[in-house]
Amino acid sequence: MKKHILTFSFTAAMLFSQTGNTYATSYVDDILKLQPDISKQELLQDVRAFSVDTGQSEQIILEQIYTELKEDKAQGIAEKVAYAQTKEGVSTYGASGGTISVGAGTKGNFYYTPSQTAYLDHGHVGMYYNSTTIVEAVPSTGVRTISTTQRLVDSVGAVEKSVKTTSTNRNKAADWAYSQLGQSYSYNFATNRLTAHTGDKNCSKLIWSAYQLNGNLDLDVDGGAGVYPRDVRDASDTTLVRTIK
Template structure:
């Protein structure tokens, strides 16, 4: 995917324009409705606020940012449909346990969030406990026996770094349990703060970005999606489920 020039992770301290956002004029901006259709639980106000913040921070036009967000969402949608067709399964249900793992390992399963097959990722805190962010709950811990995944579409991967950094990343993710609510916004989650609302991909990505200086995002686009984390170059397959 095409990357925006000069994009960097936004911090919570980023100062927005003092001029109020006129949401009545957003019909003049391209792709707004299309993006909201692909992220039905994200409000127009949230989307425009993020786009204005990114534009102020990077100098890129709102139109260019919206086009990139739309293209990334469509590519993720196409990949999800392709994998479901090829593998014959998908959706939000799971049939088998994810199994035990090693602290800092990540897992991926086909999963549907807000009607779209984005997939889902989580992280092992210890051999029997996983940490993940899920709708309506936010960041939580769960025993591996209760974390059901989609057999044939799930896998466990190791992150290529030191044991100390894997442990630190897992500890950070665990520290967010019960503190961070869920965000349905995948399109701009690479540019939002590491602390606060986050989806599953943002949780794993932030943990390794902060504690191991690794960017587990395959394409380095505006949003980090579960399959971006799964397919990041600094990961190695441990097993398929």
């Protein structure tokens, strides 16, 4: 399931040229239905800036964003069905509905847990600042720290992963994430790769930026306009440490 912005077929390109702005407008509407917490103005601003930087048409970029959102939604549904076979639920933000502690980990590693909001089942990630402290971005408070004993996750699908880089880079990435404490939360997953590293951010943007700035790593499995928690979980530069049980 690869969704690279630069790899679109000639047939699709011809379709865009024939349908023009009406087709692009349709994608905007579809994106906003899947990602309602991003404004139309914010979406179009990011798309136009990325179009100028890359030379790609706005229509192609919008299709990429829509495809990512749709495929992430489908993956979330499929995983939820699989988890349901275990008679375990998936909690909102992987937070208060979690049933087990995330447990101790290594600085610079991150955890993933299934989670959902009212409109999108996208998972959740947080980074180990040290063995007993998590730094993460959550809707209620933005970027925060929380004890590993208090950070509850779902009992199915939760994992700890490490990043394939030097210990120096892992430590620097964790320190950078910690330096973002107090930043507000952003609900914009659709174009969060295109926004600044500083300022409002969501859980996956926090970890992605930390390693992009400290190790020049792209912890995004597909390299699209948005980096989602499962994109970070499945990135090629990550390794499974343990299943959290």
